[in-house]
Amino acid sequence: MKVILSGNEAIARGAYEAGVKVISSYPGTPSSEITDVAKGYKEIYCEWASNEKVALEVIIGASQSGVRGMTCMKHVGLNVAADPLMTLSYTGVNGGVVILVADDPNMFSSQNEQDSRHFARFAKVPMLEPSNSQEAKEFVGRAMEISEKFCTPVLLRSCTRLSHGAGVVSIADRVEVESKGLETNIPKWVMVPANARERHKIVEKRLIELGIFSDESDINRIEKGSDKVGVICSGVVYNYVKEALPEASILKLGMVWPLPLNLIKKFSKMVKKLYVVEELDNIIETELRSRGIKLGKLDRSFLGELSTDEVRKLFNKKLPKVSTVENLPGRPPSMCAGCSHRGIFYALNKLKLYVSGDIGCYTLGLLPPLSAIHSTVCMGASVSMAHGIDKGSNGEYAKKSVAVIGDSTFLHTGINGLLNSFYNRGQSTVIILDNTITGMTGHQPNPATGISIIGEPAPKVDILELCKGIGIKRVQRIDPFDVDQCLKVIKEEVDSEELSVIITNRPCIFADRTVIASPFYIDKDKCTGCRACTKIGCPAISWLKNEKRAYIDESICTGCGLCIKVCRFGAINQRGK
Amino acid sequence: MKSYNILVIGVGGQGSVLASDIICETALLENTDVKKSEVHGMAQRGGSVVSHVRIGEKVYSPTISLGDADYVVSLERMEFLRYMEFVSKKTILISNAQKIIPSSIINDAELYPDKDINLYKKNFKKSYEFDAFEVAKNLGNPRGVGVVMLGFLSVFLPFSKENWEKAISFKVPKKTIETNILVFRKGLEIGQNRLK
Ligand SMILES: Cc1ncc(C[n+]2csc(CCOP(=O)(O)OP(=O)(O)O)c2C)c(N)n1
Numbered sequence: 001m002k003v004i005l006s007g008n009e010a011i012a013r014g015a016y017e018a019g020v021k022v023i024s025s026y027p028g029t030p031s032s033e034i035t036d037v038a039k040g041y042k043e044i045y046c047e048w049a050s051n052e053k054v055a056l057e058v059i060i061g062a063s064q065s066g067v068r069g070m071t072c073m074k075h076v077g078l079n080v081a082a083d084p085l086m087t088l089s090y091t092g093v094n095g096g097v098v099i100l101v102a103d104d105p106n107m108f109s110s111q112n113e114q115d116s117r118h119f120a121r122f123a124k125v126p127m128l129e130p131s132n133s134q135e136a137k138e139f140v141g142r143a144m145e146i147s148e149k150f151c152t153p154v155l156l157r158s159c160t161r162l163s164h165g166a167g168v169v170s171i172a173d174r175v176e177v178e179s180k181g182l183e184t185n186i187p188k189w190v191m192v193p194a195n196a197r198e199r200h201k202i203v204e205k206r207l208i209e210l211g212i213f214s215d216e217s218d219i220n221r222i223e224k225g226s227d228k229v230g231v232i233c234s235g236v237v238y239n240y241v242k243e244a245l246p247e248a249s250i251l252k253l254g255m256v257w258p259l260p261l262n263l264i265k266k267f268s269k270m271v272k273k274l275y276v277v278e279e280l281d282n283i284i285e286t287e288l289r290s291r292g293i294k295l296g297k298l299d300r301s302f303l304g305e306l307s308t309d310e311v312r313k314l315f316n317k318k319l320p321k322v323s324t325v326e327n328l329p330g331r332p333p334s335m336c337a338g339c340s341h342r343g344i345f346y347a348l349n350k351l352k353l354y355v356s357g358d359i360g361c362y363t364l365g366l367l368p369p370l371s372a373i374h375s376t377v378c379m380g381a382s383v384s385m386a387h388g389i390d391k392g393s394n395g396e397y398a399k400k401s402v403a404v405i406g407d408s409t410f411l412h413t414g415i416n417g418l419l420n421s422f423y424n425r426g427q428s429t430v431i432i433l434d435n436t437i438t439g440m441t442g443h444q445p446n447p448a449t450g451i452s453i454i455g456e457p458a459p460k461v462d463i464l465e466l467c468k469g470i471g472i473k474r475v476q477r478i479d480p481f482d483v484d485q486c487l488k489v490i491k492e493e494v495d496s497e498e499l500s501v502i503i504t505n506r507p508c509i510f511a512d513r514t515v516i517a518s519p520f521y522i523d524k525d526k527c528t529g530c531r532a533c534t535k536i537g538c539p540a541i542s543w544l545k546n547e548k549r550a551y552i553d554e555s556i557c558t559g560c561g562l563c564i565k566v567c568r569f570g571a572i573n574q575r576g577k
Numbered sequence: 578m579k580s581y582n583i584l585v586i587g588v589g590g591q592g593s594v595l596a597s598d599i600i601c602e603t604a605l606l607e608n609t610d611v612k613k614s615e616v617h618g619m620a621q622r623g624g625s626v627v628s629h630v631r632i633g634e635k636v637y638s639p640t641i642s643l644g645d646a647d648y649v650v651s652l653e654r655m656e657f658l659r660y661m662e663f664v665s666k667k668t669i670l671i672s673n674a675q676k677i678i679p680s681s682i683i684n685d686a687e688l689y690p691d692k693d694i695n696l697y698k699k700n701f702k703k704s705y706e707f708d709a710f711e712v713a714k715n716l717g718n719p720r721g722v723g724v725v726m727l728g729f730l731s732v733f734l735p736f737s738k739e740n741w742e743k744a745i746s747f748k749v750p751k752k753t754i755e756t757n758i759l760v761f762r763k764g765l766e767i768g769q770n771r772l773k
Contacts, residue, residue, distance in 0.1 A: 004601045004611070108616045132612070132639075165614040165639040166601060239637035308638045320644035322662045323700060325693055328655070329679040331588065331625045534684065539623060543684035 005169045007162035010133040011072070011100060012037035013169070014140030016044060019177035021067035021095075024049045024058035026412065027441035028074030029109040030163040031102035035072055036442065039453050043174060048444050048453050051379075051412040052077035056084045056099065063095040064189070066180035068144055072100040075116045076378065080413070082119070085153065087191050089123045090199040092151035092206075094183040096144035102158040105279050106305040111359065111378065113304070115280035120155050120257035121287075124203050126210050127155040127257040128219065129235040133167040139254065142219060144177075150206055150213070157256070159279075161236045161305070211258040219254035222267055229315075230271030232264065232288075237279050237306055244311035259287060268293055277314065279306045335364050337540040338516065338558030340435050340480050340506035344404065346536050346566070347486035348372040353402050353494065356389065358382035358414070360406035361439040361508075370537045373404070380405070380413025386428040387421040398427040399494055405430065407463060408438035408446040415466070421499050422470050429493045430501045433480075434463055435508035443510050467501045474500035481506060483565040509558055517559030518575045522550050526571035533563045533572065578609055580633030581734060582641045584663055587652035587723065588677050589623045595748060596650070596723030597628035602744035603736050604632045614639035623680060625659055644668075648733060649701075650726050652709070653677050655690055658697055670704035671729050671768075673722060675711075705729065705771055712763055718756040724749070728764020732772055738765070 005013060011034045015023060023046045025035040039046040049055035055071045062069035073081060078101045085099065101119070104110040120127035128143050130136040136158065143154040187195050214220060226247045233241045234253035241250060251267045253260070268274045275296045276285040282302070288295060298314045309319055335342050345365035348355055349372045357363055357373035358381060366373035375385060386403035405414045410432050421428055438444040445451040450460035467475045474496060478489050493500040507515060519540075527549040533541050540556040541563060543549075552563070554575070564572045583600060587593030597613055604611035615628035629641045644665035651657035651672035657664075664670075682688040698704045707729070713721040724745060731741050742758050749757045 002605060004598075004605050004613075160616060161614055161639060164616060165612060166598075167612045167636075167639070168605060168610060236639070239639065242637040243642070307640055308642045312642075320665060322644045322664065323697070324662050325658045325690075325697060328658055328690060328693070329682040329688055331623060331679045332681060333624050334680055539680055539683070542678070542686075545685055545687070 002168055002170050004166050005133045005137070006033065006164060006166040007130075007133050007136045007158055008033035008164070009037050010136040010169050011140055011156070011158065012041070013171055014137035015070050016041045017137070017172055017174050018141035018144045019068055019175050020044055020070050020140075020144070021179075022059065022062035022069040023047070023071065024055040024062075024069070025072040026050070026052045026055050026077060027438055027444045028077050028102070029441055030104060030160040031072045031074050031077075031100060031158065032441045032444065033163070034100060036444070046453055048446060050447055052081040053084060056081040056088070059097055060084060060088055063093045063097045065095070065182050067095040068177055069095060070098045070100060070140070073102070074110065075101055075103045075114055076110065076112065077101070078116055078119055080379075085119065085123050088153050089125050090191055090196055090203055091189050092202070093147055093153060094180055096147035097153040098140060098143045098147060098156050099153055100156045100158060102160070102163050103280070104160050106160070108160050111376065113280060115283065116155070116157055117256055117283045118281070121283070124207050125152050125155055125257075126150070126255060127157055128254055129157045129256045130162065130254070131235055131238045131252070132162070133165070133169045135254070136162060137169055137171070146213070150210055152206055152210075157235065159236060207258055211261060214255045214258055214260035215262040217255065220260045220263055221252050222263075222270070223250040223252060224270070225249040227270060228272050230267055230274045231277050232267070232274070232284060233277045235279070237277055240306055240308045240311045241277055243308045244317065245315060256284065259284065261291060264288065264293060277306070277311060332367060333364060334367065334537065334539050335361060336509055337538055337556045338509040338560040340504060340508060341365060341433050342370070342536055342538065343480035343483055343486055343562050344431060344433060344504060345370040345372045346562070347483060347490055348402065348404075350487060351490060351494075353490070354389070354397065354400055356382040356386040356401065356403040358403070358405040358409050359440070360409050360433075362404055362406055362433050365404070367537070369535045379409050380417055383414045383417030383430050384420060386430065387417065387424070387426045390426050390428045391424075395427050395497070398429070402429040402431055402490065402494060405432055406439070407432060407434040407436060407448045410463065411447050411461065418467065418472075418501070419470060422472055426499045427497050428499060429490070431490070432463060432501060432503045434503050435506065435511060437508045437511040439508045439510065443508065449511075463503055467503070472499055472501055474498050475503070477503045477505045479506065480504040481560055481562050481565070483562070515558075517561075518577070519554040519557035519559050520552050520561070520563060520572050520574050521554060522552055523571045523573055524549065526569050528569050528571070530569070532566045532568065536562055536566060538563060578634055578735075580631070580636070581648070582646050583630040583632070583648045583650065583730070584641060584646045584660055585628040585630060585650045585652070586656045586660060587626050588656060589626055591652045592720060592723035593626050593652050594628060596652070596727055597630050599724070599727055599741075599744050599748050600630045600632075602748055603740050606740040606743055607736050610634060610636045612636045612639040625656060627660060648730060650730055652722055652726060654706070655694055658690060658693055661697055661700065664700050666702055668701050669733065670698065670701045671726060672704065672706045673709040673726060674706050675708060675722070707767055707771075709764065712767070713760050716756065716760050716763060718753065718760050721757055721760040724757045725760045725764040728761040728766070729768035731761075731765050732768035
């Protein structure tokens with residue numbers, strides 16, 4: 001049967017058809033929908049793990065137990081999971097292991113655009129790269145076969161264009177794979193130096209065998225065209241090359257590591273001029289040059305995405321002249337109306353504090369008029385960076401700064417930083433923006449939500465008790481919509497010479513729709529036009545220039561009431577009250 | 578079969594992603610190849626959303642090349658201006674007259690680019706504008722703007738009305754199938770009248 005599937009849906013379908021039994025993932029754009037879709041297949045146990053390292057380790061365990069497992073993450077997630085990956089390469093697997101990693105060239109929603117193909121080379125494990133939804137589905141099964149045949153974890157690389165694109169896919173039934181049972185094999189699984197030295201030999205041998213497989217497998221294929229130009233490409237880039245250079249001969253790589261060197265040599269003899277076209281880093285090109293393969297030079301940038309037009313440009317083809325319109329009023333993302341983060345950022349802005357930020361919806365606190373985020377590096381970093389600022393200034397800057405971090409991010413890696421700050425007698429102030437959900441990536445539940453991946457009641461981590469349990473004395477919950485309380489408590493905690501934690505207590509407006517109350521409106525007669533309410537950056541509030549007063553769009557307002565706390569003239573009222 | 582490149586443009590929350598999904602589903606029912614690409618993530622937060630839909634015998638790239646759009650379906654009056662690089666003298670514009678004031682000028686709505694809209698419409702082979710929100714609202718389905726626009730678009734594509742409606746029933750929430758078919762038919766009727 002043929003259906004339309006996004007790349008992510010196709011990968012989930014592929015896991016289903018390939019008999020995968022366990023999926024453990026941490027959300028991250030553009031990979032999140034894979035696990036969100038897979039949870040609908042009752043044959044697969046799916047879970048949201050607390051971070052990517054945990055997720056991969058769960059899959060290592062699932063493999064040891066004898067079944068096929070998959071973990072899905074965004075590119076930076078693999079940095080977090082790199083530690084288990086590097087040694088899993090040595091141990092190998094029992095049940096098949098596939099690690100789906102989704103890159104984000106052009107950084108549509110990421111903090112960097114690292115090229116995860118480096119990890120295949122680094123960890124000495126194979127990597128497959130599908131070009132469309134159909135392949136995305138098939139390659140999960142092929143990756144599982146390779147994993148079990150060569151006793152290795154396999155990386156499956158997607159990217160935003162594939163994950164969030166869609167195409168026609170032929171679907172099939174699930175093929176159950178019998179569990180191999182728990183594997184007890186100490187030399188294989190216990191990576192003490194003596195065993196690891198032996199396993200490293202196996203890794204090197206495996207890489208050679210995988211190279212031969214890569215040469216012989218139909219996962220890499222030559223599409224014969226003219227003998228003038230030959231192009232080596234893979235993944236979504238293959239599509240662009242097909243359209244930009246319809247006449248060229250193409251070597252399409254489905255397996256991008258290890259490279260099929262003999263096949264490439266054969267292909268190079270078939271064409272007069274050979275090129276590699278790849279997105280982001282020049283990994284294939286560098287490898288082939290180092291192997292003495294002659295390649296044509298392309299003036300390609302390492303930045304951003306390719307496209308059919310970009311490939312045309314590389315080969316000096318003419319592009320049509322088109323116009324673009326400059327200086328259009330933008331539609332920058334903003335915190336939603338009713339977002340529980342807004343009050344804290346309003347207070348932080350008022351207090352003029354330096355804010356070590358983290359990653360989540362609250363990173364939008366950087367935008368005016370709130371303008372209260374001063375750094376964002378990676379998940380969990382806010383807590384440890386604030387500690388470094390404290391130590392770097394002998395405590396002085398601890399009185400002028402805070403860290404802000406979401407609940408999911410805190411439980412991901414923020415907690416490690418907090419343990420460190422406590423142990424090392426830090427004085428920083430950490431604000432945990434607990435909206436009970438992983439908002440940014442599409443509202444996935446996390447250990448502090450109280451709801452399981454399939455929406456059933458689940459055990460709930462109490463973040464307040466967790467922080468107290470560490471031994472931190474100054475821990476309290478505050479209401480982010482109570483501006484006066486926010487200002488007072490944050491001031492007190494920043495001034496204190498101890499580590500303190502402030503936790504907010506309002507859910508994401510999408511996590512709990514029952515908190516939506518009747519909307520507010522502006523009393524025309526009382527509004528003095530002071531504009532205080534426009535400084536909270538709420539998308540429901542706008543300024544009527546001609547009437548010189550504020551206006552609330554009642555179709556957007558969720559009745560959170562933050563605006564009435566900043567209006568000194570009692571000009572904002574709630575409907576029906 | 579002829580190939581069709583369609584750009585569906587909207588503002589987060591308007592249903593442009595659903596509209597492009599329905600086009601893909603219809604293409605599948607018509608047994609042709611189809612690919613789609615969009616970048617979401619910020620969609621929920623009122624950002625600009627664009628979907629590329631490509632239909633043909635065999636489609637490789639999921640994205641449309643410069644100047645290569647056959648149809649631009651803009652669910653908001655100004656949004657198409659952001660994607661003029663896909664427009665050439667073969668492109669037909671179908672746009673919703675409804676304005677959604679961008680958050681960046683919410684405090685000065687006079688900066689809405691009406692001038693540019695009129696100016697750049699001349700770059701198209703032909704442009705059609707009508708208030709799809711009004712149509713949807715009057716038929717009791719204010720969230721059906723995207724489907725109204727599809728009704729208008731359907732006049733240009735060689736797909737059967739049955740398949741369009743089948744695709745709609747398949748893609749929209751069960752409770753809203755009827756009202757969505759209703760607004761689709763209205764959009765189609767408006768399109769047919771305009772093209773007469
Ligand atoms: C290592 C890593 N994994 C995943 C992501 C993707 N990601 C961005 S923000 C975020 C979590 C946001 O949740 P939370 O901290 O609860 O804040 P909220 O968005 O709800 O405000 C995730 C998972 C990432 N940037 N880095």
